[in-house]
Amino acid sequence: MSGQTTMEAVLSARAPELERKANVTGLGIGKRGSKDVIKVFVTRKVPTSELRPEDVIPDDLDGFEVDVEEIGVITTQDV
Numbered sequence: 471m472s473g474q475t476t477m478e479a480v481l482s483a484r485a486p487e488l489e490r491k492a493n494v495t496g497l498g499i500g501k502r503g504s505k506d507v508i509k510v511f512v513t514r515k516v517p518t519s520e521l522r523p524e525d526v527i528p529d530d531l532d533g534f535e536v537d538v539e540e541i542g543v544i545t546t547q548d549v
Contacts, residue, residue: 480532481508492516492525495544500537507537515540 477499485497488510496511510527515538518526527538 475532477506477508477534480534484531488527491527492521494527495541502535502537505535507535510536510538511541512538513540513543 481497481499488494488497493512493514493516494510495513496509498509498511500507500509508531512527528536530536
């Protein structure tokens with residue numbers, strides 16, 4: 471393996487920090503347009519000005535772009 475850090479490795483290393491932030495319900499890797507990005511799923515998007523500093527999700531993580539996506543509340547469903 472080269473010295474280059476992968477998006478998967480960055481997400482794995484930073485997941486505990488991201489999961490502690492307000493409204494975060496999930497993490498993954500996905501696309502924004504044709505670009506690979508780290509996805510941070512939240513119950514609802516909140517303006518940065520209304521968040522505590524420790525709950526602000528950065529625009530990038532270790533050089534990889536971050537996309538915050540509102541998905542609402544996740545619940546289990548009876549099958």
